[in-house]
Amino acid sequence: MRKYLDQNNLEPEKVWCNKCGKELLVEQGYLKEGCFSARHLFGYFSHKDGMRHSFDLCEECYDRMTESFVIPVEVSEETELM
Numbered sequence: 001m002r003k004y005l006d007q008n009n010l011e012p013e014k015v016w017c018n019k020c021g022k023e024l025l026v027e028q029g030y031l032k033e034g035c036f037s038a039r040h041l042f043g044y045f046s047h048k049d050g051m052r053h054s055f056d057l058c059e060e061c062y063d064r065m066t067e068s069f070v071i072p073v074e075v076s077e078e079t080e081l082m
């Protein structure tokens with residue numbers, strides 16, 4: 001869950017892990033620790049047509065969630081990080 005400094009929702013003021021409630025480190029509008037952010041708009045063939053769901057997970061909760069997957073997460077490396 002995020003609270004933003006600006007109206008365009010670009011600079012986070014506070015970020016919390018939706019799973020455990022931990023507040024993640026944010027300094028001057030920049031998130032300074034690992035965070036999995038999900039923003040999904042459900043489409044026509046779902047039961048949530050037109051609903052946007054958003055949540056954030058700290059890295060520990062992300063690891064616990066993905067460790068339970070039957071099929072592992074696909075991982076690739078990026079050389080340029082934003």
Ligand SMILES: [Zn+2]
Pocket residue numbers: 017018019020021022057058059060061062
């Ligand atoms: Zn967490």
